[in-house]
Amino acid sequence: MKIYNFRSSNFSSRKSAKKISSIIIHYTGMKSFDQAFQRLIDERSEVSSHYLISRSGKVFKLVEHKYAAWHSGISKWANFVNLNKNSIGIELENKGHQYGYQNYTNKQILSLIKLLKILKSKFNINNKNIIGHSDIAPDRKIDPGEKFPWKKLSEKNLSIWHCLNDNFLKKYRFKRIIISKKLINKLISKMAKKLGYSTVFSGKSLNKNFIKAFQRRFRQKNINGIFDQECLLILKNLNNTLNS
Numbered sequence: 001m002k003i004y005n006f007r008s009s010n011f012s013s014r015k016s017a018k019k020i021s022s023i024i025i026h027y028t029g030m031k032s033f034d035q036a037f038q039r040l041i042d043e044r045s046e047v048s049s050h051y052l053i054s055r056s057g058k059v060f061k062l063v064e065h066k067y068a069a070w071h072s073g074i075s076k077w078a079n080f081v082n083l084n085k086n087s088i089g090i091e092l093e094n095k096g097h098q099y100g101y102q103n104y105t106n107k108q109i110l111s112l113i114k115l116l117k118i119l120k121s122k123f124n125i126n127n128k129n130i131i132g133h134s135d136i137a138p139d140r141k142i143d144p145g146e147k148f149p150w151k152k153l154s155e156k157n158l159s160i161w162h163c164l165n166d167n168f169l170k171k172y173r174f175k176r177i178i179i180s181k182k183l184i185n186k187l188i189s190k191m192a193k194k195l196g197y198s199t200v201f202s203g204k205s206l207n208k209n210f211i212k213a214f215q216r217r218f219r220q221k222n223i224n225g226i227f228d229q230e231c232l233l234i235l236k237n238l239n240n241t242l243n244s
Helices: 032-040 106-123 150-155 166-170 181-195 208-218 230-243
Strands: 003-005 009-011 022-027 052-053 060-062 068-069 088-093 130-132
Touching: 022 106, 032 052, 052 106, 088 106, 106 150, 130 208, 166 230, 181 230, 208 230
Parallel strands: 003 060, 022 088, 022 130, 052 088
Antiparallel strands: 009 068, 052 060
């Protein structure tokens, strides 16, 4: 695939590219491609990513793999903290929720799939570690959002997804979980952490931002911050998928 090479000033050294264990997907959340591009290369912004993919499907490389781009910020996933040091960051041109959230284009996703196949093979990335910004920082971020086609990526063996039929799941949507709150929270926490989520609780209650991040990933038709029976079934199925 054709990749246009540019250089952002915003990066740090890291011990070894062999330590790369995850790929983080973002949207730019800016009004235009030019604004996003300039921000990612401007040293005053202190923000960057390894790659930027335009809505026309063009792929721009801004930071070499051997360096840590500044894309994840304060973040947690599995046993990793502050994921810049062990991840590849990919930005997709999209105005985001603030300026008019858009569907991702077919050309854009096709280019992303090609790039992910290269990176997954090069760094031996586990599918469960191809994740969104909201997964690693649910209290701060909501990108790449509920329009991002995670299911399509999973069909290309580039992410994880549940194998439950939508018509089956609809029967459990909005239905309250009838188990003691203490037991169910413990179960949800255990299974969510197996996927990689770290920010699961807020005090003694489930973190509402974690729930919304989970829904943006795996229950995209309704993001209400309530962990219902449908969400629980999806979480259980994902855990079973990892075990198989």
